[in-house]
Amino acid sequence: MRNWFAKNKEDKLAQKCSRCKQAKKLIFYANNFGVVRGLCKPCRKEIGDKEELFPI
Ligand SMILES: [Zn+2]
Secondary structure, eight states: OHHHHHHHHHHHHHOOOOTTOOHHHHOOEOOTTTTTEEOOOHHHHHHHHHHEEEEO
């Protein structure tokens, strides 16, 4: 029972990058349209070259 709760909690906390869909440490950004996305560092770098990203 304890394990089930621990696992469930972990799943909830692990968020996936909106671009590469990998569970990584994410930073959240809003773009010009106000769309908020969680991006990992490499994706932030790639998207940041094409779009303006505002850390939130
Ligand atoms: Zn990513």
